[in-house]
Amino acid sequence: MLDEKLARLRAHRDNIHRYRRLLATQLSDLERAYIMRRMDEEQSALNSLSENTFPFTLPVPPNAAGRAEHV
Structure with a gap:
């Protein structure tokens, strides 16, 4: 089951x-609008699947960003 979800995540990412x-190519306004709409749909599907596949978050220490700059 996880393998199937990971494959779907990769497919959305690749799309x-x-x-x-x-x-980045020359497109008509109609083509550009269609591609933008499809890209938004793919991003939404990717976000939804990601949240369902990995329903946890890792805490970030409050000073993590400050320490990374000094390294």
Whole structure:
């Protein structure tokens, strides 16, 4: 089950990357709007699947950012 979810996550991620590459090309306004809409749909699906697959968050220590700058 986890393998299937990971495969779906990769597919959504790959689709988003493909849409970003397409947006860097010459497109009509209609094509650009369609690709933007599809990319938004893929991002929403990716976010939803991510939240369901990994329903936890890791705490970030309050001074973690400050320490990273000094390293």
